[in-house]
Amino acid sequence: MPSDHSDGLLEWLGPILQGALVTLEIALLAYAIGLGLGLIGATARLSPWRPLRGLGTAYSTLVRAIPELLLIILLYYAGSQALNALLAEFGGDTHIEISGFVTAVGVLAFVQGAYMTEVFRGAIQAIPKGQLEAADAYGFSHPTRFYRIVLPAMLPNALPGMSNLWLILVKDTALISVIGFEELFFTAQQAAASTRDYALFYALAGALYLVMTLGSNALFARAERYVRRGQPST
Amino acid sequence: MDFSWLSDPFYQKALWTGFVNTLWLVAVSAVCGFALAVTFAMIRLRGPRPLAMLVTGVTTVVRGTPLLVQLFFFYDGVGRLLPEIPGLQESLIWPLLRDPFFYGALTFTLSVGAYTGEVLRGALLSVPEGELAAGRAFGLSHWQILYRLWLPRAIQMCLPTLTGELILLLKSVPLVSTIALMDLLKAANMVRDETFLVYEPLLLIAGIYLALTLVLTSVMRVIEHRFPGARPVASKRRRLLPG
Numbered sequence: 362m363p364s365d366h367s368d369g370l371l372e373w374l375g376p377i378l379q380g381a382l383v384t385l386e387i388a389l390l391a392y393a394i395g396l397g398l399g400l401i402g403a404t405a406r407l408s409p410w411r412p413l414r415g416l417g418t419a420y421s422t423l424v425r426a427i428p429e430l431l432l433i434i435l436l437y438y439a440g441s442q443a444l445n446a447l448l449a450e451f452g453g454d455t456h457i458e459i460s461g462f463v464t465a466v467g468v469l470a471f472v473q474g475a476y477m478t479e480v481f482r483g484a485i486q487a488i489p490k491g492q493l494e495a496a497d498a499y500g501f502s503h504p505t506r507f508y509r510i511v512l513p514a515m516l517p518n519a520l521p522g523m524s525n526l527w528l529i530l531v532k533d534t535a536l537i538s539v540i541g542f543e544e545l546f547f548t549a550q551q552a553a554a555s556t557r558d559y560a561l562f563y564a565l566a567g568a569l570y571l572v573m574t575l576g577s578n579a580l581f582a583r584a585e586r587y588v589r590r591g592q593p594s595t
Numbered sequence: 596m597d598f599s600w601l602s603d604p605f606y607q608k609a610l611w612t613g614f615v616n617t618l619w620l621v622a623v624s625a626v627c628g629f630a631l632a633v634t635f636a637m638i639r640l641r642g643p644r645p646l647a648m649l650v651t652g653v654t655t656v657v658r659g660t661p662l663l664v665q666l667f668f669f670y671d672g673v674g675r676l677l678p679e680i681p682g683l684q685e686s687l688i689w690p691l692l693r694d695p696f697f698y699g700a701l702t703f704t705l706s707v708g709a710y711t712g713e714v715l716r717g718a719l720l721s722v723p724e725g726e727l728a729a730g731r732a733f734g735l736s737h738w739q740i741l742y743r744l745w746l747p748r749a750i751q752m753c754l755p756t757l758t759g760e761l762i763l764l765l766k767s768v769p770l771v772s773t774i775a776l777m778d779l780l781k782a783a784n785m786v787r788d789e790t791f792l793v794y795e796p797l798l799l800i801a802g803i804y805l806a807l808t809l810v811l812t813s814v815m816r817v818i819e820h821r822f823p824g825a826r827p828v829a830s831k832r833r834r835l836l837p838g
Contacts, residue, residue: 535661560672
């Protein structure tokens with residue numbers, strides 16, 4: 362019955378696109394925080410101070426050895442419990458919707474940060490030592506050295522890994538649906554269950570994820586050309 | 596921390612079933628997926644153009660969409676359409692098509708095929724042309740060149756990456772807990788629902804996964820060193836040992 366199919370599709374297209382937007386929001390926020398965590402993690406792993414190095418290694422090793430779905434469920438409970446306790450402390454009435462979004466972003470960012478740690482560590486280690494020594498010889502302060510030398514020198518090395526992690530993150534947002542948060546895949550599941558057009562709505566969700574991943578591939582290719590400007594082409 | 600439920604034989608059995616299913620799923624998907632990966636890589640390198648384009652398309656879709664969505668698509672989507680095919684329910688393969696394990700293995704096999712196929716394609720391309728020419732000069736057939744020369748050399752080059760892919764496969768197994776297949780996470784969820792303990796069951800299987808990851812990486816490390824033509828790390832030690 363093709364007319365039934367198109368009715369259900371029209372009815373659910375709006376909510377599903379809305380869900381895709383939420384997915385994109387979660388992914389972008391988690392990516393931004395994950396970048397920060399990755400920089401901190403990489404700095405810790407490369408630090409001359411041993412306990413800090415151990416902490417960074419423990420973070421990236423543990424998180425990368427445990428399945429994402431398991432971590433997400435585990436951190437979701439731990440995270441929402443901590444968040445609720447925090448909110449109760451301040452006496453405000455907890456808004457479930459907000460804490461759901463916040464924990465989703467937080468959990469994905471925490472996982473993302475561990476993988477990002479390894480990408481940044483490798484990229485920073487690949488910077489020729491002479492460049493850093495030159496900065497020191499010119500009397501650069503630590504923050505200046507980071508912004509003017511380390512960051513631009515490591516980005517060409519880090520960008521392929523970063524783009525890979527972004528793709529993994531976009532796909533990992535679907536795992537949030539297991540916890541019952543309304544993003545793209547959760548909405549698609551609801552649509553599938555209510556119209557009983559399972560194959561159609563899962564294929565639609567898949568197509569939307571594909572648009573996101575292929576689209577960002579093009580953006581990252583552009584970004585890579587930009588950070589590699591002035592380098593000999595390989 | 597309350598782990599007293601671990602002494603309950605019912606939960607022990609669930610966890611054991613979950614553990615065995617997890618290992619089976621990894622083994623089946625790794626073996627079938629690798630075979631598919633070799634096929635995909637060869638088709639893209641040497642196959643007829645339309646077939647190569649089809650494989651490229653499948654690879655792009657599999658790598659560009661979440662594994663969870665693929666799993667639901669096959670299990671809930673395609674699985675529900677199958678009974679409408681006349682005669683299928685009476686056929687011999689029907690029990691297989693009702694088993695969630697089949698859909699888990701199918702999804703993972705396809706995923707391993709797509710990701711590893713790309714890795715293998717790159718490795719096959721980087722085998723020096725002269726080695727293959729040498730094979731031809733020795734009068735080896737196309738098949739002999741492939742499985743005595745080209746493939747072993749390519750695998751040797753990308754073994755560390757293959758180890759990574761295997762770990763990724765292991766870590767995606769918990770996804771099947773969403774399709775009514777008893778894996779470790781499903782067992783833990785059952786314990787959680789019945790005992791109202793949130794963290795203990797999850798932490799236990801997190802520990803099991805951590806151990807499995809470590810065991811699998813060290814097994815693969817041994818294989819990497821033993822693989823013919825691998826970096827001669829082991830030989831140095833052998834010289835120090837008597838015999």
